[in-house]
Amino acid sequence: METITDKASSIVTEAQARQYREEGWFVLERVLPEDQLELLRGLAQTAMDRADAEMDAAAVDMLGLNHRGRRYFVSGLAEQEPSLRSFLFGDLMADICRATLGPDVFQFVEQFVIKAADKNSAFSWHQDSGFVHEDHEPYLTCWIALDDVTEENGSVYLLPYSRAGVRSYVKHFHDEATNDKVGYFGDDPGTPLVVPAGSIACFSSVVFHRSGPNLTQDLRRVYLAQYSSEVIRTKDGTQAWEGPEEFLRNGERV
Template structure:
């Protein structure tokens, strides 16, 4: 679907962009309507079932950073559920990408991040870039709350640039038990971001962040969409890492 540039007023204000530049993040509270939320929620259980089936086949309860019945990081669900493309390449994400990345943007990564009610669902301090490699421009993470997010159910905690002093990729080490990539071992607990369902937390891939455990009896569901201004090659390769479907060209949506 090729469309012309959206002429609506941007969701992203100049003040938000300045905060992104100086601190690495901004929050769009409650910007998604019920229709968009239900579209994204529709793929959540499918993403869990897909990983559970993979664990069944392998005869294990952990695959990578996934733990059965606890936490799930299920990526590229939009390949199985193409209706999600309406959101990934729709007006809301085009608006955010134009504001942050400019007139050229690619979809880099997509995944559901789901935590069941279990104390073993926290996620360690990391940069999203720490799961890629050191040789790329920082990209944009859109952390989309599908449920009301609280500290009790596993909110994200950020270390803004002014608190971490870090604005670029730093080395990560793997946790031998959880397989999490970890880059910070200090005492700062981070800034909790609590937000209602339909909110989007936008932050740079070099912002250090973590998430707490879900100590409630309900799922905490997040949809993650990441976009870059360039094609990032896989480490040691000329082949792209991730999805890299062209989204914006000259400010116009060109994704099919």
């Protein structure tokens, strides 16, 4: 049985773990092995194809947060793809989860976020928790860059706790034009994450972030893997928000 990772051998340094506690985020550059990077890139195309098929069936060009040919938010692919499950529950993600969430972890949500060339493909300031509700412990988002990310192709911008002035859930408002939820209306532009493919930005679900439009001719592909320290339930507490799956118990993989 796998044992708890020794801090000295963790890919997450103590300084990074402290930054996560104090400011809500840190970045691991070029940590994804090439075979895993190519796996996720291939599945990103599968995700876009499935989203387009759903919009075809509904005879629309916008469905939920998906805008045909512009941006895609596709969840649930791991249910049909064993190779993706192997990544979600693999050694790398276990190491990151232990360093940020502790010994008891559930896999919460996984999602491909893809921007095509489109000057209108920006995404508004929000907390990931803003898409859930206020009654849960902050969870972990692992924002995995599948392409080199620049400000020109739609980098994510983070607002650390000390600059946002908050480190807890904030009520969000629905933007009817885009279906975005918006929770920050200040003038701080945030810190852009300019990172090479294979990097992982790790941030708390209560860290405000946004992303710019993709002004290049290439896709900007990201995979989000999210984990929690508890089973996050619906607002009324009657059922799980998503189908959480236990990942770590007392630091060991289940």
